[in-house]
Amino acid sequence: MTxxxxxxxxxxxxxxxxxxxxxxxxxxxxxxxxYGPFAGAAPGEDAALADLLADAQDELWVVEPEGYEPPKGLxxxxxxxxxxxxxxxxxxxxxxxxxxxxxxxxxxxxTALALANxxxxxxxxxxxxxxxxxxxxxxxxxxxxxxxxxxATGLAEVSGVxxxxxxxxxxxxxxxxxxxxxxxxxxxxxxxxxxxxDNVGAIALYEQLGFxxxxxxxxxxxxxx
Numbered sequence: 001m002t003x004x005x006x007x008x009x010x011x012x013x014x015x016x017x018x019x020x021x022x023x024x025x026x027x028x029x030x031x032x033x034x035y036g037p038f039a040g041a042a043p044g045e046d047a048a049l050a051d052l053l054a055d056a057q058d059e060l061w062v063v064e065p066e067g068y069e070p071p072k073g074l075x076x077x078x079x080x081x082x083x084x085x086x087x088x089x090x091x092x093x094x095x096x097x098x099x100x101x102x103x104x105x106x107x108x109x110x111t112a113l114a115l116a117n118x119x120x121x122x123x124x125x126x127x128x129x130x131x132x133x134x135x136x137x138x139x140x141x142x143x144x145x146x147x148x149x150x151x152a153t154g155l156a157e158v159s160g161v162x163x164x165x166x167x168x169x170x171x172x173x174x175x176x177x178x179x180x181x182x183x184x185x186x187x188x189x190x191x192x193x194x195x196x197x198d199n200v201g202a203i204a205l206y207e208q209l210g211f212x213x214x215x216x217x218x219x220x221x222x223x224x225x
Contacts, residue, residue: 004086004155007157008031009029010151011151012031012038014153027041027045030052030060035125036061036120038062038121040062046070050073053223053224056224060223063082066215066216066217068218075222075225076221079218082218083203083213084193085192085194085203085211085214087192087210088211091178094175096179099134100135102127102133117162117165119161120160120194129146132146133179133183135176142164142167142172143164143173145160150189154188156190174208177205192214193206193211194219
């Protein structure tokens with residue numbers, strides 16, 4: 001098993017441990033809810049995830065190898081199959097003009113994009129995982145991409161890829177993903193990403209940018225049963 005097989009667990013046990021909150025026994029960990037709901041448990045300790053839930057409405061997301069069985073005491077409220085894709089070959093070319101580094105003043109626009117596109121869980125601090133890049137129309141951010149999980153040294157996840165529906169078809173997502181990848185390469189990280197397995201359009205775009213499917217994973221949102 002590699003760190004990519006359990007990306008959230010690996011990240012919270014390594015480079016992003018500072019974002020984690022553990023149960024008393026040290027067998028399960030969740031991300032600071034402001035960054036998102038991702039969590040994981042030590043092998044054979046999945047039931048300990050319940051220790052991390054604040055109340056009946058609180059929710060955790062696990063990303064595990066396909067075939068993962070939800071632990072007793074928890075119910076699955078949403079789930080889907082993911083493909084995990086890893087960049088291979090050289091960096092794609094992109095036009096840098098018009099791509100800005102996004103900051104705290106852009107959070108409202110970034111959140112609106114995330115809500116419109118549903119790229120995955122988005123919280124009030126998600127943009128702080130790492131550098132986010134965007135394209136604007138006037139003062140408004142109409143497309144963005146950034147990073148999220150770092151499961152091991154030399155690996156970083158492209159995430160938060162969103163384009164306002166009125167601006168799709170202009171190649172913005174490809175340009176922004178390529179910009180994120182270039183930033184990863186500058187610090188020595190290889191890029192990977194996740195896509196819902198049925199999102200054939202997104203998968204085709206990622207393949208054009210040099211990504212190849214590595215494996216299939218399952219994403220589950222869990223609550224107390």
